[in-house]
C-alpha cells in the first residue's frame with residue numbers, strides 16, 4: 441500500500457520510480473485469498489493521528505478506481521481478484537444498533553467510517569494507478585542487499601540486474617526491520633519496530649445485525665478488547681485490540697508465520713464479541729485470516745529520513761495505517777523534497793497542510809528519533 445501510493449505521487453511529479461516487490465501481487469506476500477481486512481477507522485488517539493485519516497476520507501471512496509488510473513486497469517484488477525471494494529459513498533443517518541451503541545457511556549459514533557473488504561484489490565488499484573503514471577513494477581523480486589555507491593543506492597535483487605536510484609524508501613511492511621538491517625541505519629532510532637502476528641475472525645452475524653435497519657460499520661470495544669464490523673455473506677468480522685490477557689505474538693520471520701487462524705485465538709475473540717451480541721454463536725471450526733503487523737514501540741508509524749543520505753523509511757504502520765495510504769505518499773513527498781533540497785528535518789521538522797481539512801501536521805510526530813507518543817492507545821487503534 442505504502443509503496444504504491446508513494447510511487448503514484450512521485451509518478452505525478454514525473455519522477456522515474458522502479459519498484460522491487462518480493463510478492464507476486466501488490467501487498468504483503470501471503471496465502472492467496474483475502475489478506476488483512478482493515479476498517480477505515482477515524483477514531484485515533486491524538487490530534488495528528490486523527491488528522492491524517494480524517495484528511496484521507498474524501499480520497500478513500502475513489503480508490504476504486506483511483507483518480508488517474510485507467511478504469512479498464514482497475515476493473516481488470518478487480519476481475520482477476522474477483523472481489524469488490526466496499527465503501528460508503530456518503531454519511532448516513534445512524535439507526536438501530538449503531539445509534540444504541542453510540543448512546544453507551546463513552547460511546548462515540550463516526551457515521552462516515554467505512555471499511556475495505558478486499559485490501560489486496562485496493563493495493564492492486566494503487567499499484568495500477570502508479571504504473572499508469574510510469575512506475576515500473578517487478579514482482580517476485582526480493583531485494584537482498586542495499587549499498588550506497590557515490591550518490592546512488594544500488595539494490596541487489598534476486599534473479600535480476602541490480603537497480604540504482606538516488607533515493608530509496610523502505611516501505612517493506614512487516615519486513616521493514618530486515619530491510620533496515622541491510623543498510624544498518626538503526627543507531628539513531630529511539631523507536632523500534634518489530635513484526636507481530638495477528639488474527640481476525642469471521643462468524644455468521646447475529647440476527648440483530650442482519651435486520652434491514654441495522655446500519656452498522658465498525659464497533660471498537662476497548663472494554664472487551666475487540667473490534668467488529670460486518671463481513672460479506674452475512675458474516676461478522678471480529679478483531680482484537682491487544683487486551684492484557686492475550687499474549688502478544690512477536691515473531692522473527694514474517695515468512696514463517698502461521699497463516700491460519702488458531703482455535704485458541706478464535707474462541708477467545710469470538711466469545712468476547714458474543715458478550716455484546718448474545719445471539720452470536722461460536723462455531724467449532726475457526727474461520728478468518730492471520731497476518732503480520734509491523735509494530736512500532738508506541739504503535740505510531742515512522743515516516744522519516746534516516747542518518748544515511750537518500751535513505752527514507754515509511755515503516756511501523758502498527759496495524760492501523762491502511763486507511764492512511766493515500767496521504768502517506770504526500771507526507772513522504774514533503775519530507776523527501778525538503779531533505780533532498782538541504783532542509784534539516786531532524787532539527788526543524790517540516791510541516792504538512794492537509795489539502796482537504798486544512799489541518800497543520802508537524803511531521804516530527806512521525807520522527808524515528810521522537811519520544812514515545814504518549815497520546816497513543818498503545819494498541820492497534822493507534
Ligand SMILES: Cc1cc2nc3c(=O)[nH]c(=O)nc-3n(C[C@H](O)[C@H](O)[C@H](O)COP(=O)(O)OP(=O)(O)OC[C@H]3O[C@@H](n4cnc5c(N)ncnc54)[C@H](O)[C@@H]3O)c2cc1C
Nearest residue numbers: 441442462463467476478479583613731757759760762763
Ligand atoms: C490482520 C491485519 C488487520 C489490519 N487491520 C487494519 C485496519 O483495520 N485498519 C488499518 O488502517 N490498517 C490495518 N492493518 C494494517 C495495514 O494492513 C498495514 O498498515 C498496511 O498494509 C501497511 O502497508 P505497507 O505498504 O506499509 O506494507 P505491506 O502492505 O505489507 O507491503 C510491503 C511490501 O513490501 C514488499 N517487501 C518486503 N520485503 C521486501 C524485500 N526484501 N524485497 C522486495 N519487496 C519486499 C512486500 O512484498 C510487500 O508488497 C491490518 C493489518 C493486518 C495484518
